[in-house]
Amino acid sequence: MNEIWFRTGEATVLAAEGQYTDAMPEVLIGSVKGPVGQAFAGMMGQVQGHTRMFVVRDINQMVRPATMMTTKATIESLAYVELLGGVVQAATGDAIVDCLIDGTLPKEMADEICMIIMIWLDPRCADHAELDQADLYRTNYEATKLAIARAMTGEPSVETLIANRKTVKHYALDGVVDYD
Numbered sequence: 223m224n225e226i227w228f229r230t231g232e233a234t235v236l237a238a239e240g241q242y243t244d245a246m247p248e249v250l251i252g253s254v255k256g257p258v259g260q261a262f263a264g265m266m267g268q269v270q271g272h273t274r275m276f277v278v279r280d281i282n283q284m285v286r287p288a289t290m291m292t293t294k295a296t297i298e299s300l301a302y303v304e305l306l307g308g309v310v311q312a313a314t315g316d317a318i319v320d321c322l323i324d325g326t327l328p329k330e331m332a333d334e335i336c337m338i339i340m341i342w343l344d345p346r347c348a349d350h351a352e353l354d355q356a357d358l359y360r361t362n363y364e365a366t367k368l369a370i371a372r373a374m375t376g377e378p379s380v381e382t383l384i385a386n387r388k389t390v391k392h393y394a395l396d397g398v399v400d401y402d
Contacts, residue, residue: 226253246342265338276288277289280312285318293343310362317364
């Protein structure tokens with residue numbers, strides 16, 4: 223496989239009924255020697271409200287390729303941090319290792335590329351009395367695998383985007399824009 227410089231992917235996996243566990247990771251994959259590696263290194267410091275951390279599956283089990291995760295929502299509670307650094311981080315790490323196992327990510331390049339993953343964790347999760355952590359794991363695992371696969375295959379393709387331009391629209395545009 224040729225060197226990977228700059229690949230992007232995203233995915234959404236929806237929560238079970240009554241949960242706030244939708245997962246919407248956005249993934250950037252590239253060479254440690256290129257712009258992705260520079261961005262990765264630049265994320266080593268912390269920004270208030272948007273914790274950055276290496277993805278680890280458990281203590282002493284940092285994933286390869288090296289992956290930095292950060293949040294899209296502002297962190298406002300310890301309960302949120304515990305979910306992010308617990309179930310979500312573990313699901314993300316498991317998905318990355320499984321992408322190595324199934325060949326989505328090239329094992330031979332695991333130390334030559336790095337990833338940045340922006341995580342959506344709904345702030346309502348932290349205070350949800352009936353939070354289903356298994357569903358939180360499921361959505362983040364599935365969405366991370368899908369986002370990485372899309373990054374590695376360049377999906378959706380330009381052809382797909384052009385073909386569905388008038389049939390797919392953002393949910394926020396219902397009643398706002400008519401594509402007919």
